Amino acid sequence: MKIQIINGPNLNLLGVREPSIYGSTSIEDYVKELRSIYSIIEIEYFQSNVEGEIINKLHEVGFSYDGIVLNAGGYTHTSVAIADAIAAIKTPVVEVHVSNIYAREEYRHISLTGKNCQGVLTGFGMKGYRLAIESLLM
Numbered sequence: 001m002k003i004q005i006i007n008g009p010n011l012n013l014l015g016v017r018e019p020s021i022y023g024s025t026s027i028e029d030y031v032k033e034l035r036s037i038y039s040i041i042e043i044e045y046f047q048s049n050v051e052g053e054i055i056n057k058l059h060e061v062g063f064s065y066d067g068i069v070l071n072a073g074g075y076t077h078t079s080v081a082i083a084d085a086i087a088a089i090k091t092p093v094v095e096v097h098v099s100n101i102y103a104r105e106e107y108r109h110i111s112l113t114g115k116n117c118q119g120v121l122t123g124f125g126m127k128g129y130r131l132a133i134e135s136l137l138m
């Protein structure tokens, strides 16, 4: 089984960036932990601050992988193109947000991408990535 985690803009700074909102665990450490918990799954990690690179990655894995865990960061709220890419591929996508987007600024309450995903997990901290993997295993 192959799962691709895709993180969007600024999420390379998880652990450093606004720790009161996003916590202090780095994504590299968290992915290591996930790989040790789910040793039978191939978990690939990709991060980009560039919208087109996220779309290219969705296309690249979206017809062969078993699941995609996507945190599109700020593009969640703005990117018709990422939403279209999710709709275009075959692999199920689970959307994750570390923070609870509904408890924050109003412009974060809209997810353009969520509608094309199998489901959305928001506000569970880094645990959201694990919950998304669990949902893909069911």
Ligand SMILES: O=C1C[C@@](O)(C(=O)O)C[C@@H](O)[C@@H]1O
Pocket: 009, 010, 011, 071, 072, 073, 074, 075, 076, 096, 097, 098, 099, 100, 101, 108
């Ligand atoms: O970059 C991010 C991170 C985020 O996706 C989250 O994981 O909580 C929430 C977004 O609103 C924000 O732009």
